[in-house]
Amino acid sequence: MTSEKPLPFVYQFMAGAVAGVSEILVMYPLDVVKTRVQIQTGKGVGEDSYNGMVDCFRKIIRNEGFSRLYRGITAPILMEAPKRATKFAANDEWGKVYRNLFGVAKMNQSLSILTGASAGATESFVVVPFELVKIRLQDKKQAHKYNGMIDCVQKIVRQEGILTMYQGLESTMWRHILWNAGYFGCIFQVKALLPAAKDKKGQVLNDLMSGAVGGTVGTMLNTPMDVVKSRIQNSPKVPGQLPKYNWAWPALGTVFKEEGFSALYKGFLPKVLRLGPGGGILLVVFTGVMDFFRTMKGLD
Template sequence: MSSDKPLPFIYQFAAGAVAGVSEVRDSPYPLDVVKTRVQLQTGKGTGEDAYSGMVDCLRKIVRNEGFSRLYRGITAPILMEAPKRATKFAANDEWGKFYRRVFGVAKMNQSLSVLTGATAGATEAFVVVPFELVKIRLQDRAQAHKYNGMLDCVRKIVATEGPLTLYQGLESTIWRHVLWNAGYFGSIFQIRSLMPKPADKKGQITTDMVSGAIGGTVGTVLNTPMDVVKSRIQNSPKVPGRPPKYNWAWPALTTVMKEEGFAALYKGFVPKVLRLGPGGGILLVVFTGVMDFFRRMRGD
């Protein structure tokens, strides 16, 4: 995503890893727990055991389960974040080079930015699926009592449902990441082109923060429906002889919309966008900054 001279893959990967750790450190994890709880809830959300929204969910989790429950399952995303973001940015740059060669284009344009981001998202999805599944199972109120932590969760899933279950929801995860990354990187290209060219480092940081935050918001608008069905697919334990209610992404979308209405496809949107909007800005600022550091270190 840097506009300067490209660096080898290893530098892109390292910069993405640093950016990912910075983003997860600065983004409030409890919002992710709330997002998952609201997404997994079917129906309107009435009664003491249901959530009517983000604030109600936060309040009931703290009151009924304790403050520490807001950080349940955080080990999985901490371990996931570095390889996830490293893969995202490195794949985006590498796919960008590939598409420019294929289409004979000297510089990135809007269409290639969207295509490259979508392909990078599909690549990233293969890395994150097992971590996401474990995180979802630990965050869910109904299943959390089954597991004593991340490693215990992995062990029990493999023992009772088989090792391939760790990749349950791969298809919906691919769709989720294709849509988010296409919106994210495509928006960044467009916003950068519309903003005044930065005159100094402070201006560059401002441009990256604004374009990254808008990109994160656009990506969230595009991919939240797939995130809802992904959460439900991954939270459906395999039971012999009983097909899961949610299995493939597009049929699951139809089921949710038919039973709960179109608005249900955006369950958890508010906590999700509050985390990933600013988080998208942080990601881009840190990634660009680390890449610039590597260039200075190499004398480029």
């Protein structure tokens, strides 16, 4: 992510973990609202349905209490460390692989997109079980079935089979490929367009701006896949019954046919409000922690 001396994988992993946990502690309520809106079919009518982000916030707080906005956060917290660590570490490692493979000395726009997409595919294998549990706990209609994260995992495995923990892997992979390609590709391009940072404050501002732009573009690219992923993972397996939402691309077609194009962008506002600024927070914290490690090892 920087032009400074590279650090070993373990430091990239730790920096990514700190960045991920920092981002989710600040932005998690927006994720709860995003999921509630995405899994809702049709128009919001009544207290159990939502007409957009503000209505969803209002009804959750009024009917379920403010703490419900942090329902299911244990799974994402446990996920964020390996997820974000894998994202940044895989991006750096794939960058090395592709530079060697194509004989390119420095990163360029095309390689940034390719390494980001590869990092997203790698990351998806880590996050699927955590995402499944998170969505089941965030859904008001299903949350009452589970007494927390461990109970949720046990009941899913017992009632639906252990392979259900990887339900939605394909759609999750598409979601992460698209987001990471947009995120890392935009970071490279925006940084190239911004004036070179003259001091630490300038570097932080550049990281915040490029990360926010990258997060916004990534969200624009991957929201349709996020909608179908949420629905696929929120569909409990019933013996002898084919799920309505099963594979990513057919599910996109189903949502488009039944609810229209706008339904593919359900939850976009809370998602972009989280992942736009959140993308900036991720990059700033990651870069800051990596700089700390370089100072500690005398590489600055």
